[in-house]
């Protein structure tokens with residue numbers, strides 16, 4: 691059992707050391723993966739948004755659950771922007787790769803703001819959630835403006 695766990699840890703270590711693109715068999719798999727992650731994130735962020743905007747009644751438990759999913763999914767897409775994933779069914783601009791440091795910083799900013807929204811959601815207080823919601827949307831928009839086509 692111990693050996694098995696060690697082997698799993700080694701394989702896990704290798705996985706993170708591999709180039710991101712190598713974690714996907716095909717570029718289109720990576721593209722599908724990152725789009726799916728953004729889509730699930732947008733669904734759960736959007737559900738919090740509906741509460742923030744008073745379109746649906748505020749339910750603190752639901753908001754906290756949505757914020758957890760939004761935070762986890764916020765961490766997912768960025769391993770799927772590897773080399774060779776710039777063509778096909780994607781709206782990613784070339785700048786994702788040519789200005790990759792800026793792209794990574796924009797991703798990190800979104801993740802940080804999503805982390806703050808998650809903490810706010812745990813407070814169970816709608817005003818606290820409202821205050822943390824806007825900066826996440828701003829971070830989304832910032833990245834779309836600079837790194838996504840057709841926006």
Ligand code: ASC
Pocket residue numbers: 732733735736739827828830831
């Ligand atoms: C959302 C969503 C986005 C962002 C963006 C913010 O709820 O789906 O893509 O917010 O519209 O400007």
